Amino acid sequence: MTQATSQAVAFHPRLIPVTPSSWPHKDTGFVLDMVMSCQPSVFSVASFPKLMHLGSGREYGGMPLLAVDRERKKVYFDTSDPARVESELTGFYEHCLADDLEHFVISEQASPGLHEMLRRMRDCSWEGRPIMLTFNGPVSFGMRHTDEKDRPIFYNEALRDVTVKTLVMKARWLYARTVEAAPGASVILRFTEPLLSLYGTSFASLPKQDVLDCLNPCLKAIPGQGAVHCCANIDWPLLMDTEANIIDFDAFEFADKLCLYPSELQAYLDRGGMIAWGLVPSNNDKLLGQTVDSLLERFDRGLAAWEAHGLDRGQVLDASFVIASCSLATMTEELAERAFNYTNEVSARLRAQYFGE
Numbered sequence: 001m002t003q004a005t006s007q008a009v010a011f012h013p014r015l016i017p018v019t020p021s022s023w024p025h026k027d028t029g030f031v032l033d034m035v036m037s038c039q040p041s042v043f044s045v046a047s048f049p050k051l052m053h054l055g056s057g058r059e060y061g062g063m064p065l066l067a068v069d070r071e072r073k074k075v076y077f078d079t080s081d082p083a084r085v086e087s088e089l090t091g092f093y094e095h096c097l098a099d100d101l102e103h104f105v106i107s108e109q110a111s112p113g114l115h116e117m118l119r120r121m122r123d124c125s126w127e128g129r130p131i132m133l134t135f136n137g138p139v140s141f142g143m144r145h146t147d148e149k150d151r152p153i154f155y156n157e158a159l160r161d162v163t164v165k166t167l168v169m170k171a172r173w174l175y176a177r178t179v180e181a182a183p184g185a186s187v188i189l190r191f192t193e194p195l196l197s198l199y200g201t202s203f204a205s206l207p208k209q210d211v212l213d214c215l216n217p218c219l220k221a222i223p224g225q226g227a228v229h230c231c232a233n234i235d236w237p238l239l240m241d242t243e244a245n246i247i248d249f250d251a252f253e254f255a256d257k258l259c260l261y262p263s264e265l266q267a268y269l270d271r272g273g274m275i276a277w278g279l280v281p282s283n284n285d286k287l288l289g290q291t292v293d294s295l296l297e298r299f300d301r302g303l304a305a306w307e308a309h310g311l312d313r314g315q316v317l318d319a320s321f322v323i324a325s326c327s328l329a330t331m332t333e334e335l336a337e338r339a340f341n342y343t344n345e346v347s348a349r350l351r352a353q354y355f356g357e
Contacts, residue, residue: 011128011130011186012318012319013042013274013318013319013320013321014317014318014320014351014354014355014357015317015320015321015322015347015350015351015354015355016040016041016042016321016322016347016351017038017040017041017042017321017322017323017343017344017346017347018041018042018044018132018276018321018322018323018343019035019038019041019042019043019044019046019340019343020035020044020046020324020327020328020336020339020340020343021044021045021046021047021132021134021190021327022046022047022048022049022134022327022328022329023046023047023048023328023329023336024049024050024328024329024330024331024332024333024336025048025050025333025336026048026050026051028046028048028051028112028113028116028117029116031046031048031113032046032113032116032117032120034337034340035340036120036121036124038344039129040129041344041347042130042131042132042188042321043129043130043131043132044131044132044134045114045117045131045132045133045134045174045178046113046117047111047112047113047114047134047329048112048113048329049329050329051112051113052110052111052112053109054068054070054073054075056109056110056111057075057110057111057136058106058110058111058114058135058136058170058174059135059136059141059166059167059170060075060110061104061105061106061107061110061170062092062095062103062104062105062166062169062170063077063092063162063163063166064088064089064091064092064162065077065078065079065084065085065088065089065159066078067148075145076145076146076147076148076150077145077146077147077148077153077156077159078147078148079147079148079156079159080148089158089162092162092165095169096165096169101169101172101173101176102173103169104166104169104170104173105173106170106173106174118177118178118181119181121178121181121182122181122182124182125184126182126183126184126185127184127185128184128185128186129182129184129185129186130185130186130187130188131178131182131185131186131187131188132187132188132189132190132227133171133174133175133178133187133188133189133190134190134191134192134229135167135170135171135189135190135191135192135218136191136192137191137192137193137196137214137215137218137228137229138160138163138164138167138191138214138215138218139154139193139195139196139206139211139214139215140192140193140194140195140196141163141167142154142159142160142163142214143195143198143204143206144195147159152204154206154210155205160210160214163214164213164214164217164218167191167218167221168217168218168221171189171218171221171222172221172222175187175189175221175222186224186225187222187223187224187225188224188225188226188227188246189218189219189221189222189224189225189226189227190226190227190228190229190246190248191215191218191219191226191227191228191229192228192229192230192327193215193228193229193230194230194231194232194326196211196228196230196232196234196238196239197230197232197233197234199211199234199235199238200234200235208238208241211238211242212241212242215228215242215243215244216242216243219242219243219244219245220243225245225246225274226243226244226245226246227244227245227246227247227248227276228242228244228246228247228248229248229249229276229326230247230248230249230250231249231250231278231325231326232250233250233253233254233257236249236257236258236260236261236264236265237261237264240261240264240265240267240268240273241264244273245272245273245274246273246274246275246276246321247268247273247274247275247276248276248278248321248323249275249276249277249278250278250325250326251277251278251279251298251299251302251325252278252279252280252281252286252295252298252325253325255277255279255298255299255301255302255305256301256302256305256306258275258306259305259306259308259309259311260309262309262310262311265306265309265311266310266311269311269315269316269319272319273319274319274320274321275316275319275320275321276320276321276322276323277299277302277320277321277322277323278323278324278325278326279295279298279299279322279323279325279343279346280295280322280323280324280325280339280342280343280346281324281325281339282324282325282326282327282328282330282331282339283325283330283331284330284331284332284335287331287335287338287339287342288335290342292342292345292346292349295342295346296346296349296350299346299350303316303317317354317355322343322346322347322350323343324339324340324343328340
């Protein structure tokens with residue numbers, strides 16, 4: 001497949017919403033009807049985990065040494081046979097060196113709804129509209145998946161490199177398919193990294209350079225902008241030191257935490273960095289206790305904290321998106337739809353308040 005081209009994301013988000021990237025629904029058409037009509041917004045290419053089976057997932061296809069333990073309901077990497085390791089790694093790198101994107105195709109089984117979404121995108125106008133592609137991040141993937149001895153593959157240098165290269169190739173494959181279906185669109189590539197919460201703790205060893213060496217090639221895999229999502233409270237300067245153009249964080253819980261690093265945050269914003277405020281909780285119980293007004297109050301308190309640390313209100317607002325705090329996949333369908341609607345309403349109210357839109 002030839003490398004497609006896309007416009008870079010050349011806009012100031014100014015509090016536009018981002019549609020959710022993961023849903024609890026089984027009716028993909030119903031979700032697509034909702035999200036594809038939502039404008040202005042960043043349109044996320046969605047996933048539907050409840051339609052997936054063990055061993056399926058956007059990230060797996062094309063990876064060497066995969067094995068499925070159905071009794072334990074676990075996908076792992078089997079490195080027990082040296083001959084198999086050598087053979088499959090050699091084949092994997094041959095596909096990478098040949099730039100064989102089709103070896104890393106994301107099938108309908110691996111990502112239900114994806115190909116339906118790509119087909120339906122052909123019927124819409126996308127000129128200048130941003131589209132977000134989401135994958136599990138390389139660090140969290142490497143810490144969640146183990147070898148046959150239950151050791152995280154992040155600590156296996158070869159498998160860590162396989163993870164990064166697989167994500168890069170899959171991102172390029174999906175990017176090419178996306179801009180083919182939606183010419184004129186700007187594309188954002190986002191990686192979810194919840195396990196970066198382990199960085200700097202006694203629970204795991206995550207050397208900073210290893211984290212950067214995993215994330216940066218992924219973030220630069222395609223033209224356009226790269227984003228990292230983390231829904232935990234982490235050492236935020238770590239993300240500001242990556243190639244990420246967008247930091248996507250749980251602002252419902254941690255709106256006042258990023259600004260505890262004002263000099264690093266200011267430098268990040270000055271280089272064009274953007275912030276996705278995860279204002280709308282993706283937890284059933286937490287969402288039930290919220291209204292649009294209460295979420296707006298949370299944003300105002302968070303923004304005031306940022307100002308109190310010396311950050312310019314106008315610069316922050318100009319560089320901000322509104323998004324749900326995390327995946328909606330564990331919510332009920334009814335509350336996931338409410339979270340989607342709240343995100344749009346909060347965005348609309350904030351844009352009216354600050355930009356007169």
